[in-house]
Amino acid sequence: MTRHGKNCTAGAVYTYHEKKKDTAASGYGTQSIRLGKDAIKDFDCCCLSLQPCQDPVVTYMGTCMKNRPFWNTYFTRRWKLNVTCVFCPPMRQAYEKQKQAQKNDSQLESKSEERERVERFKTKENSIVSKPINPFTSGQAKDGEAQRAGEGSASSSTAGSSAAPATSSQALPSFWIPSLTPEAKPTLLKKPSKVVSCPMSGRPIKMNELITVRFTPLDPSLDRVALLTRQDRYVCAVTKDTLGNSVPCAVLRPSGAVVTQExxxxxxxxxxxxxxxxxxxxxxxxxxxxxxxTGFAGSGVRLAAKEARPVMQV
Structure with missing residues (x-):
């Protein structure tokens, strides 16, 4: 442990930093890390390749992507993949089987609820006394029933204890595998779809919704290679203010010009x-x-990355 290495074993508090250090060293639990500026793309870079775009396009969600030839290839491949998934018999049969299993489970749950309702009704009806109770015989009958119930429970407990070791070893999950924990649920198959979705947001997208972006270079005399080596590359098309990661920008759909939000x-x-x-x-x-x-928490970009790792079941 961390405290033993520092010769400080008398502390009663397991600090946050020690817990984080032990979690990273043990390999268990979800590991999170805060990203810096060097791990996040610039505003004029592609969301997939993280490189400056040549002839970029933007979606209606404001995501900057590569040029149109890339999107043509992407749409063609995704369409073929989706059509293959829709008309592929094994995938369709697996989805139909899962759908039927879910329907059967819902029917069983409804039947069990109906059965429980009937049992509760029977119990309430049987509890109603329709004839007077003989005080001299009811006590003896109750004692006899209690004795028989005690014998039955003792025999069932002995039988259950003998069968418990055999079943517990079989049903005991591997605690280091997340899919075998008691809280784990089977992975559900998604219905195959022919709709092409955005690789970043996952929302449906069409080819005619892509807008060509026209950045205004800071120095028009420079070529593309010399422009990419600079930190400040583009300016606003109207006010000529320098664009950057800390400057909110907007794209105008008719012209594709990039202007500042101000x-x-x-x-x-x-x-x-x-x-x-x-x-x-x-x-x-x-x-x-x-x-x-920009590396700051207020830049509007999620700066925390998490990696799910095996957990130890307590």
Missing amino acids: CVEKLIRKDMMDPVTGDKLSDRDIIPLQRGG
């Missing part, structure tokens, strides 16, 4: 007109772009 609130929302193309805008045409991580 520009949207102070300038664009007054006329609801695209400053690049002059088209009318609606609230649906202004898509907030997901920002990158």
Whole structure:
């Protein structure tokens, strides 16, 4: 243990840091770690490859992805995979079998509830006394019934104790495997679907919903390689403010221009007109772009990563 190594065994408190250190060394329990800025992508990088995008596109959730050829390949492969899953007999049969098992379980539960209701009704009805009780014979009958019940319980307990070691060794789960713990439930199969979903959010997405993003470079004279080596690469299309992970941005659907959220609130929302193309805008045409991580908790990015590991059952 940690305290033994420090020659401090008289403490009555198992501190938080000692618990975390022992958890990391033992290999059991869920391990969590806080991510830094170097582990999170920038605002202009692809969510899948974490690299700067060339001809990027954005979804209606504000997720920045790679160029359209990548999406064409992605949609084609996902469509083939989904069609294969839908028309694959083994997967369809397994899903139908699971669905039938769930239906049978629900029917058994409803029948058991109905049976319990009937038993409670019978018990209440039998408890009603319809004839007077003889005080001289009722006590003897009760004593005889209690004696017989005691003998029956003793015999059943001996039989159960003899059978307990055989069944406990078979039903005892492996506590180091999460799927064999008493609280574990079988993994349910999902219904095969032909709908293509976003790889980041999991929501359904269509090809015509992808919007081409046009970033305004800070220095138009630089080529793409020289631009990517800089920390500040792009600016707002209207105010020319430098864009970064700490600056909230938005994409305008008609033109694909990237502007700051401050520009949207102070300038664009007054006329609801695209400053690049002059088209009318609606609230649906202004898509907030997901920002990158700055390393601070208030950046809007989840900075905690967790890894599920085997747990010890107490």
